[in-house]
Amino acid sequence: MASQDTSFIPDMPPGPLDTYRCRVSFDWKKLKLIFEDKDMLQLKMKVWETLLSDHIFHHLPVTPSSEEQKRRAALQLAKFHQFGFYSNEIMNNKYKKKTRCMMTINEATAALHMDLSVKFALGIALCTNTVLSLGTERHLPFYKATWTGEILSCLALTEVAHGSNTKKMRTTATYDPKTQEFVIHTPDFLAAKCWVGNLGKTCTYAILFAQLITADGECHGLHAFVVPIRDPKTLLPYTGIIVGDMGEKLGLNGIDNGFMMFQNYRIPRESLLNKMSDVTPEGEYETCFTNPQQQLGAALENLSTGRVGIIQESSNTLSHAVCIAVRYSAVRKQFGPNDNDDELAIIEYQLQQWRLFPYMAAACTMKVFVSLFTDQYLNCVEETNCGGKLRRLSGMVAEIHAMVSACKPLITWTCSSAIQECREACGGNGYLKASGLGDLRNNHDAKVTYEGDNNVLVQQASNWLLRQWRSVNDSENKKEVASPLQTVDFLINAGEILQKKFRGRVKEDVMSHNFVEEAFQWMLCWLLRSTEEKYQANLLATNNKFHAKNSVQVYLARTLSLVYAQNNVLVYFWKRCSDNSLESSLKSVLEKLYLLYGLWCLDQNLTVLYQGGYACGPELSNLVKDGVLYLCSALKDEAIGVVDALAPPDYILNSVLGTADGKVYDNLQAAFFHNPRGMERPSWWNEIVPKISSKL
């Protein structure tokens, strides 16, 4: 570790941040290489450099119209293809290495232009992946043309009246044996496809999910079809399709989210992605043989790739927001011990530390968690490709799905609240577009409800957790936890864990990994037991599983999933902290960050600990809160080093408040003086002058 080469990372420029930067006790470049793999960081830097070489990727000081944003994103996508980031060197790697590189290119793109990365992820990555996992040889030309950018595709699943409940989709694909075609039809506006990225203006093909109906009228459920949408030469939609753009959104306006209705629109039989099932020319529906392990892996990938991408991007966004606010706080001064003295940098105020540092700790722990977890996820998919033992693989797939379902909500919500706190912590200046925080917020905001609404996903995680709980407490098969990734193997000791009581009296009693681990395990066991008990009681009273489940969500199942996600983040991060080759200066700051995030989470969940009887009296609350404040204060002189390690280059961060040199006021002056037309008389001056003419 000590010998790791960090020379490729540029130094920080001098400026007002030096006051704090020189107090940092560790080498921030080495910390950066804990947050990011060296090769991947270099790949990111290469992507950024390449993109920035073309002005179409530059940031604009004034927000263009939605229409112009769409045009720019479309041109960016074309240029992105030309740059050929997905070189043979990358694509010839094995699955894991290859995918990790692709994910890194996506992270780099997303940090610069979230719009572009979403357009690519949906239109190319997701569509080609779907074709690979659901299609057969005959779809290879489509796959290739999509991958090279010759055609732009989109994935149409959501309908106007149905999002989360996919079973209720009503678009139909009825097979007509006479012409050997599927007839696609949208019964009414409620069944119109919507929210389809790339569909609004630009795509030429769609991968469409529709209910497959055979000539005998039988419905075989949702299937995917490759459907031509627009003439690639003219970009005019084909007759039989009503398609358009959904209009402005709160952010991501470079993406042309579209809606679409079909009027008995005919496509060839071969359009069906037919790996799992097919329809014969004569109209017989048949299920095809597929390898169960591979099917498992494909299912996991289809469900998870987007969500893993989201947690990667969100942990970056969170880091960027924190970086802006912490740097600003080290430069901005306001008030001081008395009127004559110099004022204090606002980072000196306990309140400001408490508002920001827990989010900084969250950013660090989540970055590390996401990176380690991604490895595990990719290993798992790779294993399904090599064909491991089915039972073990299906256990792993289920556990990974549960983790993603809990962590995507935790990380995206933490990111949302962090952005808002950072925006407020920068005062009025955080409200300037030039702060960068508004764009972070508006573009991030979609993530809490797309690719699985957070409030729906947490239920999937708690369902899995409850299954594990039941299997541990099953009197027949006691002590079986299907947790190959060991995220809940402590449940075997639930009886013992639930006996524990907090008896701490001094700071050291909470400032330890052991305490954090114990408290989290206790909470998880207690929440599981309480959820299950309430569920069973409800079931007994109503005899209705659906209602019984709905009425344990608030306060119980929902909290359970989020605490489970917090615990995963902490456990994975702690593994990284415990690496014996770590320099002691790094180890020391990592442990502080671990404890801060851990105690801060516990502080939010204190009621559970009191309600369940783990604690009684003032000590636990006092010690946890004192611990948080102690850690804030202990991290004050390290914070600039920590955010330097989290920070991307200035042109990616794109904030006048957060540049590496800390020259906030120079940046503000430049922003004000160079604000396009900012110092010009408005062109419409003569429309208002007759109305305000002084008679003084």
Add this chain to the structure above:
Amino acid sequence: MASQDTSFIPDMPPGPLDTYRCRVSFDWKKLKLIFEDKDMLQLKMKVWETLLSDHIFHHLPVTPSSEEQKRRAALQLAKFHQFGFYSNEIMNNKYKKKTRCMMTINEATAALHMDLSVKFALGIALCTNTVLSLGTERHLPFYKATWTGEILSCLALTEVAHGSNTKKMRTTATYDPKTQEFVIHTPDFLAAKCWVGNLGKTCTYAILFAQLITADGECHGLHAFVVPIRDPKTLLPYTGIIVGDMGEKLGLNGIDNGFMMFQNYRIPRESLLNKMSDVTPEGEYETCFTNPQQQLGAALENLSTGRVGIIQESSNTLSHAVCIAVRYSAVRKQFGPNDNDDELAIIEYQLQQWRLFPYMAAACTMKVFVSLFTDQYLNCVEETNCGGKLRRLSGMVAEIHAMVSACKPLITWTCSSAIQECREACGGNGYLKASGLGDLRNNHDAKVTYEGDNNVLVQQASNWLLRQWRSVNDSENKKEVASPLQTVDFLINAGEILQKKFRGRVKEDVMSHNFVEEAFQWMLCWLLRSTEEKYQANLLATNNKFHAKNSVQVYLARTLSLVYAQNNVLVYFWKRCSDNSLESSLKSVLEKLYLLYGLWCLDQNLTVLYQGGYACGPELSNLVKDGVLYLCSALKDEAIGVVDALAPPDYILNSVLGTADGKVYDNLQAAFFHNPRGMERPSWWNEIVPKISSKL
């Protein structure tokens, strides 16, 4: 009450909301008249009707450029003046009636176009008020011309490097006896005035705050001056002033927030607003005699008018957000007990109720609180004008200032989180601009940091609270609380209150006004005692008041202020509930709303109640949480009635998800199909076609 005429309120149109609307147990129009004074509601409706008669006030389906937003807001302001809402009929009233009407006109304007209302509030209301309270007869022409819209003004206080700490402002106004002029100067960019609404592009005058320096070099502190900025005939700035627009913001882009630097810019001696102090032609600084009561009232008005406006507007914004999400939840269906049955409206889910109804209860309680408190505030200012007893008045002024300082943060933050929850509760559709929630968020967001940063204001409230605590516990003058508005008179019984313990066992033990009152009083006493104890301990350890105060903010003083604000909201609302003339159906729903907001606040503060020993064991937490869920369920069939009472007309709410007829899907279809250029081929199609040509 029963005889109150509600016929002027239009009925709700039929539609999908009827299913729930017909279950409502009370007359929503009567509830509306509890939330809004009848005369004021009629005034609002008149303002809306008048504004909507001119297309410049209509909403646009596509966000215009920032520049165009500024043009529209400027034209709207001109038109607004022409409409003459401030008729003689209104302006000839006594202070209280007159101001209440002006506030109502502002509320109506803000609900339609927040930009416009801010431009008016800053440029006309605030500037004329400042001239009245700080200026003399010679400034009357300026006052009148501003009021009639002949000139547009702005108020320049904040500087680039100083916002909250006004004492450190560095713009100077140095008196030159030779020419009898003040020389205004900005030493450097850090002292540039900024964030000045109307300054960027449109104003012709500024009321400028600068350090007054006499020829002998003595600085006499901040004073206000009337300063010409632009030639009213050409809108070109005068030589000696560098002025421009600050650029895009996260919202409110119709307001031209400007920055400005002076280069030894000269203005006549008479420009000084000289009611409190003046400079003689020869250059002598002198303080003028003023009536202390009036000065008190003027100070209160200067500090509070903007903030009272903010809590009025925020309680409306909060209501609008809740109205959109609750109506949508009653129409949107997803999942159901089993796949074959009809799906359930999402309002049926406990989780959705729990996410939205507490905010609905907050909206109701806050609307009523704000209305009653505004009355009190206006009475207080009126009393200062009539000259009451100085001691009593200054007590009242201090208490009102404390209330505003606590309630502005509480209400604006509640509004922010409500908007976000409502946006998420509408799923992806909440992310559409057409949902209206994005504009609510972006325009509201400024309020948490302007007119007193929330985190700074809460400290002013806690300072006042601590003074009351000390005066109660002062062994010399025991039992004196300077709380003429009785918001903390229970502190006299603090000893007794702090002895109380929660011993409840059944639902009824928490579902009562008595319990909520007791728990809140206990929390306030405990937080006060704990804050004071920690402050004294810190003071003893550091001998530094500044540091001692800073280190009691987190967890203590900050929580104290917010709990104080919650308690005020609850106490005022309860007063309204206790009105004996209320119909029982209204009383019943109001009590549920009171309890829901009260228990929900307590749930957030449970740790305090456990930590301080008010409770031990699971009962309190269980009962409070069960109470919240019980109330959510009890309000489910009333919710549509409640939001109908909160809702403004559809064209004000401006949301496809929240129209009174509940025709969400018709509205979405219209929005998609009428989205300007939404179904057109993009004009830039030929720029991307060569890049995506199918070879299939």
